[in-house]
Amino acid sequence: MRIDIVSIFPEYFAPLDVSLLGKARRRGVVDVRVHDLRDWTHDRHRTVDDTPYGGGPGMVMKPEPWGEALDAIVPPGTPAVPRLVVPTPSGRPFTQAQAVAFAAEPWLVFACGRYEGIDSRVVEEARQRMPVDEVGIGDYVLAGGEVAVLVIVEAVSRLLPGVLGNADSVTDDSFAPGAMETLVEGPVYTKPPVWRDRAVPEVLLSGDHGAIARWRRDQALRRTVVHRPELAAKIDPDTLDADDRRV
Ligand code: ADE
Numbered sequence: 001m002r003i004d005i006v007s008i009f010p011e012y013f014a015p016l017d018v019s020l021l022g023k024a025r026r027r028g029v030v031d032v033r034v035h036d037l038r039d040w041t042h043d044r045h046r047t048v049d050d051t052p053y054g055g056g057p058g059m060v061m062k063p064e065p066w067g068e069a070l071d072a073i074v075p076p077g078t079p080a081v082p083r084l085v086v087p088t089p090s091g092r093p094f095t096q097a098q099a100v101a102f103a104a105e106p107w108l109v110f111a112c113g114r115y116e117g118i119d120s121r122v123v124e125e126a127r128q129r130m131p132v133d134e135v136g137i138g139d140y141v142l143a144g145g146e147v148a149v150l151v152i153v154e155a156v157s158r159l160l161p162g163v164l165g166n167a168d169s170v171t172d173d174s175f176a177p178g179a180m181e182t183l184v185e186g187p188v189y190t191k192p193p194v195w196r197d198r199a200v201p202e203v204l205l206s207g208d209h210g211a212i213a214r215w216r217r218d219q220a221l222r223r224t225v226v227h228r229p230e231l232a233a234k235i236d237p238d239t240l241d242a243d244d245r246r247v
Contacts (some may be wrong), residue, residue, distance in 0.1 A: 001029075001030045001031070001103075001105070001106060001107070001108070001157075001160055002030075002031045002033070002082070002106065002107045002108075003030060003031070003033070003107075003108050003109075003110070003153060003157075004033045004034075004035065004082070004107075004108075004109045004110070005032070005033070005034045005035065005110045005112065005148075005149055005153075006035045006037050006066075006069050006070075006073070006074050006109070006110065006111050006112060007034070007035070007036070007037060007112035007144075007145070007146055008036065008037045008038060008048055008112075008114060009112075009114075009144070009146055010034045010035070010036045011116055012112075013032075013034045013146070013149075013150070013151070015030055015150060016034075016150070016153065020157075020158065020163055020164060020165075021153070021154065021157050021158075021163065023050065023115050024157065024160070024162065024163040027162070028159060028223075029048040029161075029163055030157055030160060030163070030212040032153075033048065034109070035069060035073065037065050037066070038065070039069075040064075040066075040068035040069045040072065041065050048061055048062060048114075049060065049061050049062060049066050049114070049115050050062050051087075052116060057112040057116075058115050058116040059115040059116060060115060060116050060117060060118070060119055061113055061114065061115060061117065061118040061119060061122075061169045062119060063118075063119040063121050066111065066118055066119070066122040066154045067122065067125065069111075070084070070109070070111075070122075070126055073109060074109065074129070074130060074237050076129065077221075078183035080106075080107065081107075081130045081131075082105070082106075082108055082109045082130060083102070083107070083109070083128065083130065083132070083133060084109045084110075084111060084123075084126050084130050084131070084132045084133070085102070085108055085110050085111070085130045085132075085133050085135060085149075085152065086110075086111045086113065086118070086123055086132065086133070086134045086135070086145070086150035087110070087112065087113070087134075087135055087136070087137065087145035087149055087152065088113060088117060088134050088135070088136060088145065089136050089139075089140070089141050089142075090134065090136065091133070091134035091136040092133070092134065092135055092136065093135075093136055093137075093138075094135045094136065094137045094148075094151070094152060094155075095177075096155070096173065096175035096176060096177070097174065097176075097177060097181075098133075098135065099152070099155040099156050099159060100159060100177055102152070102156045103156045103157075103159035103160055106154070109130075110145070110146075110149045110152070110153070111145070112144055112145035112146045112149055113144060113145045114143070114145070115144075116143040120169050127190050135148075135152065136148075136150065137151050158170065173185065179217075180220070182224070182231050182232070182235045183220040183221065183223075183224045183231075183235075184220060184223050184224050184227060184228055184231070185220055185223075186216055186219025186220045186222070186223055187219060187223075188216075189201070189204060193205065201215065203215045208247050214243060217243075217244070218243070218247045221244060222247055225247075
């Protein structure tokens with residue numbers, strides 16, 4: 001997969017060099033290219049923002065550097081076209097299902113807005129030649145799109161074949177399409193079996209895989225009801241068996 005990121009703070013993306021994603025980049029599984037939006041300005045101050053039409057506080061990102069950046073990264077008329085992802089608190093909520101869909105794309109371009117956002121004509125024009133998704137990562141406002149892009153890139157890249165050590169672990173994730181779609185994961189334990197007088201639940205040491213799966217599902221259901229009642233309300237009652245209903 002190829003990932004291009006355009007930002008006025010390229011240094012925000014240093015974390016993409018570490019951990020599993022860093023390793024995947026070095027192995028060539030993911031090709032991440034970070035670009036400085038100011039490379040597409042032409043004035044002495046490398047200006048990327050201006051006052052908003054209609055008045056009001058803050059500044060808006062000018063369309064010209066964005067237009068030139070997108071033209072340089074996605075030359076008009078070339079057959080391969082990426083998905084453009086624009087993080088914004090007013091976008092559609094980013095979910096695990098969206099991460100799975102992005103992970104199936106060969107090429108993603110991220111446009112990080114700052115200040116009050118990017119002049120709307122940029123997305124409007126980009127839509128003429130590539131699919132565009134405006135995505136929000138939560139109901140709070142960040143100072144810019146950079147951290148949201150880090151979140152999205154991490155959620156997407158760990159789903160790519162060859163990035164995580166254990167491919168199975170993604171199917172057990174909270175929200176993973178399938179059995180976990182409307183559930184959060186329950187608690188996990190490792191050695192030692194007793195720590196500060198606290199024993200690991202006995203069933204996990206039993207070797208009874210059926211009982212362990214049952215216990216994990218019960219725990220996931222319980223946690224979902226307590227921590228995420230709005231998610232629990234979405235569970236289709238027809239997907240619950242008699243044991244689930246007891247939980
Ligand atoms: N930019 C600022 N806040 C954001 C949010 N919550 N999600 C995505 N992008 C953002």
